[in-house]
Amino acid sequence: MRSGTSQAPQTLRATVEVPGRVSASLSAEAGDVLAVIGPNGAGKTTLLRALAGIVESTGEIEVAGRSWTDPPLPIRERRIGLVFQDQALFPHLSAQDNVAFGLRSRGVKRSAASQPAKDWLERLGIGHLASRRPRELSGGQAQRVAIARALATEPELLLLDEPFAGLDVGVATELRLELARHLAAYDGITLLVTHHALDALTLANRVLVLDEGRVAQVGTPTDVAARPHTEHVARLVGLNVLRHGDRFSAFSPTAVTVSLAEPTGSARLRWHGRVLSVVPHGEALRVLVDAEPQLLADVTPAAAAELGLMAGASVWLAVKETAVETYAAPTRVELPG
Amino acid sequence: MTTTARTPRGALGQPPALLLIPAVVAAVFLAAPLVTLVAATPWSQFLGLLGSEVVRDALAITAFTSLATVVSCLVLGTPLAWLLARVDFRGRSLVRAIVTVPLVLPPVVAGVALVTALGRNGLIGGPLRDLTGVTLPYTTTAVVLAHTFVSMPFYVLAVEGALRAFGEEYDVVAATLGASRWTTFRWVTLPLALPGIAAGSILAWARSLGEFGATITFAGNYPGSTQTMPSLIYGALQSDPAVARTLSMILLVCSIGILAMLRNKWLVRP
Secondary structure: OOOOOOOOOOOEEEEEEEOOOEEEEEEEOOOOEEEEEOOOOOOHHHHHHHHHOOOOOEEEEEEOOEEOEOOEOOHHHOOEEEEOOOOOOOOOOOHHHHHHHHHHHOOOOHHHHHHHHHHHHHHOOOHHHOOOOHHHOOHHHHHHHHHHHHHHOOOOEEEEEOOOOOOOHHHHHHHHHHHHHHHHHOOOEEEEEOOOHHHHHHHOOEEEEEEOOEEEEEEOHHHHHHOOOOHHHHHHHOOEEEEEOOEEEEEOHHHEEEEOOOOOOOOOEEEEEEEEEEEEEOOEEEEEEEOOOEEEEEEOHHHHHHHOOOOOOEEEEEEOHHHOEEEEOOOOOOOOO | OOOOOOOOOOOOOOOOHHHHHHHHHHHHHHHHHHHHHHHHOOHHHHHHHHHOHHHHHHHHHHHHHHHHHHHHHHHHHHHHHHHHHHOOOOOHHHHHHHHHHHHHOOHHHHHHHHHHHHOOOOOOHHHHHHHHOOOOOOOHHHHHHHHHHHHHHHHHHHHHHHHHHHOOHHHHHHHHOOOOHHHHHHHHHHHHHHHHHHHHHHHHHHHHHHOOHHHHHHOOOOOOOOOOHHHHHHHHHHHOHHHHHHHHHHHHHHHHHHHHHHHHHOOOOO
16 A cells, blocks of 8 residues: 555545445556446446546545645546547537647637647547548547547546447447557546446456445456456456355356256256356357356357257256365455555 | 438328318418418509608618617527526526516516616616616617517527537536636537527517517607507508508518528528
8 A cells, every 4th residue: 555645646546425326435546547347327437427526526536646626626627538428529510629629728729729639630540530520420430539539638537438338349349459559658547437348358457346336346457357356247257256255256157067967076066046048158158047146157059959058947057166266355445556 | 411211101091180170270270361461462552662761661670670689689698598507596497487477478568567667767767867868768779678578588498498408418528628618608508509599589580570569668659760560550550451461561571581581591400
């Protein structure tokens, strides 16, 4: 833990309280990309909007050694770049004027703001679309404009609210790769709200898991993915996670064997339940079984056919102890940093 | 514009008689008086009357006062609409209620209220005369005041609706980009509300064009200074109905002409 109040440049320390929605502490250093993940309604967007000052909150927010909450700063004085889920480009302005807006509203002359705006569009690969209106852009192009608009003001805090939601898979993948490049070059702090495990793994160097408004886990992407503390993250990364008191045990669906009769082998961990769904997962089929808790098992299509797996079928699941990783569940999540 | 594939005519069934018959009655009811007016107009007088000084004065006063009314709505009504749509203050619903009252007020009552407030001995008009020597009643200014009083509510409600339609979302976006409220108003709010402002202006202008009761009560009916077309038509109706019909036709042709011109620019529905 860092001691005392850090005066280091570009440091974020925040405790955000939105009654009934969010109660979370977080911190980040310059260049950090913090992925905020959690189920719908966990308070991800509320947390972002509270940091931006759009949602009323109590607590403390300190960025680069300056308090944003004491006295409370209005939205416009917080150095933020916010990328909205729906892009929210100004419909009456061209792509270039959208990107120039932040500079212009901070007093830069029209002529002086146009070149940086063009450069930003160029950097995001859409320089040729500068004169288009938002309604003439595709979803992916509009999101690039929105990202350029947010970065053009050189914010201390870049807040991305599900930037790939609603985009076609291919477009999202391409944009994800590109965003990774820009985030690497950006020396401010990024908060990325996402419900995609892939975003957290590819873009972030830290992951914050929100559950019912509270911080359930903070860690590196690999750590959170390998040892998740919440059912939601376990589902996101495709792991089975069980909690026994203050211990978790996690195992991969590929380690689970499925049978119709009660297994008699050495596997001591076994469950009985009904199949909820069978969906393709890569080369295999992923079976979701309601065995209290719900568990995932991967089987080959041939095995699935042989067992007659379909929703409602009654099956046994078993896993070898050696395939299970056990780790401590912290009773209290400490501030990282 | 996007074209979507059309459902073939009749594919949803015939329109029910319970809707069709009242619809036709309504359309005929609206069209019949206008058609008879056109038919009964002594067209031989049309150009002659149009050239007469009293008619030209009345037309000029009508044109000037209705334009001035629209301008005062734009300058005063737009900020009021913005305040009602965007600023959460105590008594906002009271202010909105007061703004809408002139909508339901009989114009003559509006005129009486204006006389009470701004007349030579009115609550505001009296001190104003004592201090500056200016009296408002029976002047062209009084016509504009009366018109603005009855037209502004239409304008404010139309623009407030347009401002609310876009909501505060874009204001928030602009704030995250560092824009002050005044900058946001000029660069974002106003351009996005333009269709609503245009619609509100046309409503206000139309209301002003036909205003009669409040005008004649507060500003009188003096040729050359306060006599608008509706006042002139009312006077003519009592002496020579044929002239009144022709004058009505002149007002009708002018207003439909202007509306048609504006329609191409503003009123095209998406």
